Amino acid sequence: MKLGMFMMPLHPPGRNVTQTLQEDREAIILADRLGFSEAYVGEHVTDAAETVTSSMIFLASLIAETQQIMLGTGTINVPNSHPAAIATQAAMLDHLLKGRFIMGISPGGLMSDAEVFGNLGNNRTEMFVEGINAVLNIWQSDPPYNIEGKYWNISVAKTMIPEIGQGFMMKPFQKPHPLIVGTAVAPFSQGVTEMAMRGWQPISANFLMPEWVKTHWPKYVEGRTAIGAEASPNEWRIAKSIFVADDEATARRYALEADGPYHFYFKQLVRKLVGAGGRGNLFKTDPSMPDEAITPDYVTQRLVIAGTVDSVVDQLLAFREQVGDFGTLLYAGHDWVDPALGKRSMQLMSEQVMPRVNAAIGA
Numbered sequence: 206m207k208l209g210m211f212m213m214p215l216h217p218p219g220r221n222v223t224q225t226l227q228e229d230r231e232a233i234i235l236a237d238r239l240g241f242s243e244a245y246v247g248e249h250v251t252d253a254a255e256t257v258t259s260s261m262i263f264l265a266s267l268i269a270e271t272q273q274i275m276l277g278t279g280t281i282n283v284p285n286s287h288p289a290a291i292a293t294q295a296a297m298l299d300h301l302l303k304g305r306f307i308m309g310i311s312p313g314g315l316m317s318d319a320e321v322f323g324n325l326g327n328n329r330t331e332m333f334v335e336g337i338n339a340v341l342n343i344w345q346s347d348p349p350y351n352i353e354g355k356y357w358n359i360s361v362a363k364t365m366i367p368e369i370g371q372g373f374m375m376k377p378f379q380k381p382h383p384l385i386v387g388t389a390v391a392p393f394s395q396g397v398t399e400m401a402m403r404g405w406q407p408i409s410a411n412f413l414m415p416e417w418v419k420t421h422w423p424k425y426v427e428g429r430t431a432i433g434a435e436a437s438p439n440e441w442r443i444a445k446s447i448f449v450a451d452d453e454a455t456a457r458r459y460a461l462e463a464d465g466p467y468h469f470y471f472k473q474l475v476r477k478l479v480g481a482g483g484r485g486n487l488f489k490t491d492p493s494m495p496d497e498a499i500t501p502d503y504v505t506q507r508l509v510i511a512g513t514v515d516s517v518v519d520q521l522l523a524f525r526e527q528v529g530d531f532g533t534l535l536y537a538g539h540d541w542v543d544p545a546l547g548k549r550s551m552q553l554m555s556e557q558v559m560p561r562v563n564a565a566i567g568a
Contacts, residue, residue, distance in 0.1 A: 206531070206568055208559045209243040210236045211279055211411065211444040212538030215470050218253035225256050225540075226263075232538050233267055235548060237274040239555040242533065245279025245309055245408070251317040254473055260309075261298050268301050275305050279408075280388055282313030284332035285322040288339035288357055289374065296344070296375040299383050308383045309408070310337055314390075315477070332356050337385075344382050348372040386442065390487065392417035394424055401428025401436065409528075411444035411537040412474050412508060416490045418443060419528040439532035445524070446470070446537040448511040449553040450546065459546055460511035463502070466540040467509050472501035514557045521562050530566075534559075 210233065216225040233244045248260040257263045260278040267276060281291060299306040312333035319325040324332060335354045342352050342359075349362035349372065365372025377383055385405040389397045390413060397407045407425055409418045422441060429436040446467055448460035460467045478484040485496040488504055510520045525531070536554055541547035562568075 206525075206559070206563055206566065207242040207533040208240075208555060209245070209275075209442065209533050209535045210241050210538055211245045211408065211535040212257075213247045213255060213279075213470075214257065214538050214540070215254045215473055216256060216540045217469060220540075222256050228541050228544070229257065229263070229538070230267060230270070232541070232547070232551070233274070233276075234270050235551055236536075237271040239551060241274055241536070241555065243275035243277055243307060243535075245277040245307070245535070247279045248282065249315050249318055250285070251321050252315060261294050264306075265298060265301060271305075273305075275307050276302060277307035277386065278309045280309035280311040280313075282315075282318060283310055283336040283340075284324050284327070284329045284356075285313055285318055286336075288336045288352075289343065289359055291336070292340040292343040293375050295340070295383070296377040299377040299379055300375075302378075304379050304383075306377075306379070306383045307386055309386045309388065311388050327356075341382065343374050344376055348374075350374075389413075389421050390484075392486065393420045397421050397424040398428035398431075401425045401434075402432050406440045406442065408442040408444060408535065411446050411535070412471070412478070412504075413487055414490055414507065415524060415527050417487070422529050422531075437532070438530040441531040442533040442535055443528065443531050444535040444537050445521075446509045446539065447517060447521075447550070447554060448509065448539075449514060449517050449550045449558055450511075451513065451549070451553075453513055453516065455546065456511045456513060456516070459543065460509050461505055464542075466542045467511075468501055468505045470539055471504040471508065475499055475501055475504055514553055514561070517554075517558050518561045518565070521558070522565055525562075525566070 214229050236244050246257055246260050246263050248257050249255040250258050264276045295308055312329040335356055339352050339359055348365045350359050352359040361372035386408055387400050387405055388410055389407040390410045400407055407421055409421050426436040448456055450456035459465045479496055479499050485499055488499045510517055
């Protein structure tokens with residue numbers, strides 16, 4: 206099993222933006238040095254807690270400071286940008302990274318982003334499909350393109366000058382294009398099946414109950430089988446909030462108590478997904494459970510793996526037993542209330558936890 210990182214990232218509103226951006230960069234640079242295989246970073250435009258407004262710009266800032274780690278958008282919110290901008294910026298980033306790029310995409314889940322970009326009332330799933338199809342079409346074809354859709358029409362027929370290159374849009378470094386991944390949130394997600402049929406790979410969200418995470422694998426197998434392909438667990442990524450400390454008391458205080466960064470993270474998500482988003486089902490295993498019972502305490506206790514190395518190894522093995530075999534564990538990045546503890550957790554995770562997990566599963 207490989208170890209990667211997934212950062213949304215969430216910081217308390219009011220923290221200095223320059224500092225939070227530097228902190229997030231430092232975390233991925235450390236992940237690279239510790240041997241993490243890949244790192245993803247999210248993007249939102251209208252959120253004081255999530256200060257990365259463009260995942261591709263953020264990743265570009267890491268090109269010269271990382272060596273081996275694959276860098277992924279986690280995710281590009283496709284309806285919020287023009288497909289030609291996505292296609293050309295992603296292609297350029299792939300060249301700058303010389304193939305160390307993974308393209309994560311989604312319809313976007315933050316309603317204030319949807320409102321500010323004027324698509325709050327639109328079918329954003331429909332926009333997402335049209336947008337990514339247009340990106341792939343741009344990469345697979347040459348001018349004048351003439352891509353017509355409900356939301357975007359893309360052509361340079363009136364202005365192209367082929368003999369000097371005007372009108373051409375850049376193709377990616379990786380052929381035919383970078384690996385495409387998508388976040389999977391819904392239980393029994395049909396989107397996972399659609400991804401599998403298109404050769405894309407899923408990331409199961411770290412804020413989803415294990416009972417629902419395990420429903421993603423059969424849906425992935427369904428999609429691969431439908432096109433005559435074999436599904437490999439190596440193609441499945443699962444994000445998880447994990448904190449490892451040298452002693453149990455520190456682990457519980459930092460990861461589970463109300464003044465810690467993990468509790469803050471889930472307090473934010475509960476407000477966004479349950480209070481405003483109508484997605485309480487993500488945090489329930491019993492449909493009769495009232496939304497009022499989905500508190501930050503309840504969610505943090507259910508979804509965070511925390512403890513010493515011994516404890517975290519046992520919890521991860523139990524988690525894997527519950528959800529099934531998968532290829533990459535994505536360590537969820539959280540605010541560094543205590544930078545020393547945040548860095549130590551990543552070090553223990555890479556140097557002690559993962560070798561023992563892999564030894565136990567025979568990897």
